Amino acid sequence: MDGRGDDGTVTEGVGKYSKPFDIIDVDVHNSWNEKVLAKYLPEPWRTETLERGRRRVNTGLAHFYAANPEIGSPTRNTEALVESLFDAYLPKYVYRYGILTGSDYNFSALPNPDYAAALARAYNDLTLEMDDWYGHDPRFKFAMWVTHQDPLLAAKEIDRLAGHPNIVVVMMPAAGRFPLGQRHYYPIYEAAEHHGLPVAIHPAGNEGGGISNPPSSAGYPTTMLEWHTCLPQMYMGHLVSLLCEGVFERFPKLKFGMIEGGVSWLIHLMWRIDREYKALRRETPWIKRRPSEYIFEHVRFGTQPLDEPNNPKHLAEIYEMMGADRLLMYSSDLPHYDFDPPNSKFLQVLPEEMQRRIFYDNAAEFYGLPSRGELNASEGDVSSRATS
């Protein structure tokens, strides 16, 4: 375990390891101001938003997602983020990249597809412009957001922004009307594949609200505790849909990320779908391999929220079973109430090479960022930073 000082910072060096851990954090939430956002909306929605606020749908439950003021709101105060993220875990953990994934993007459950798409577009423009105002920190990369009520509008947005040097992923909310493998969504996957961008989902925060399906297949939960605990069900439904509908046969270069849905359920899902496929192959004869093989080839998962068993080593056993060294990408979810710092004991129990792949390599491959070897070649020996 790391030694931590009274203020929570790491006080030891790299511990038992010979060098620090390079980190790509694939889920860091920057925030935006509604009044500022309004300026990026077309009329009449600009005036509507300025005068009456943005259209929202929610779960009807209490939400505790609000950013922790101790941690700060990145695009408004980049220094706060750097302090709480990039610098906080030195020298053992060296943040190389943070993927800024925005916040409050619950537009996929809004009933009006044009309004929802305009909101996503405004969010993208605002994010990129704020990045310019503050001076781009090369450690930040961005998600562009689309919403899937009308996938043709989403594809148009991908065509508009693909090629921006700091956009590394097309993200969309998990809340929606159909499982994500259905052909309704093809235009999004086609555009993303064409431009070489991965697609990733993140909970909208309003799963169960507006036009989206209940967040749990059992129905509508009554508390945030129930809602949040059941979110993996939605991820399971989406992933199984992607596999069964043959999305990765149809789009063989598509990469798909599942962020903030947890991961321990994945081992169950892989075992289950591989078994079911042996009996029910004839329903989906376009699946040419065991379904779990498509997961390894095409899908990656954010680690947060880490499951926290009484014995942390039990999590390491689950990771070993599922092949987590190839599948997982570290995500902090900062600055939300359930964020996972890199020095979580549930990550420290993992074998070193698995940690290095989860902290850096899998994300570098997924988002097309420099490999660890390339980092070291361009900067000299990283380990010098640990002792400096």
Added chain:
Amino acid sequence: MQPHKIASVSDIPPGERKIVVVDGKQIGVFRIDDEFYAFRNICPHAFAPVCRGRLEGCVTSDGPHHIEYDKKTTILMCPWHLWEFDIKTGRSLVDPKLRLKRYDVYVKDGEVFVIV
């Protein structure tokens, strides 16, 4: 290993089968058109009496949401868990490493022999 006469050709019409016992082993002998195939009556998955399963055509696809039905390929479907095996090879459609125990069969003078 030696040939065992198990039936006359006329005992097994096309598309039918006969399950016989040879050396204490249950063996299913299938006739597809004029070809004969023989397998041990044990599914490698859970030891089901696989030779009692349905014979069907093979569902194939050249891409998502395209389904074709290949009547020329016959599938033996295990009656317990619905796993599919190609009757010509005994191989599982989803895992070619998994296969039924297969025996050579031949016809001589209107009689069907299995080599066990």
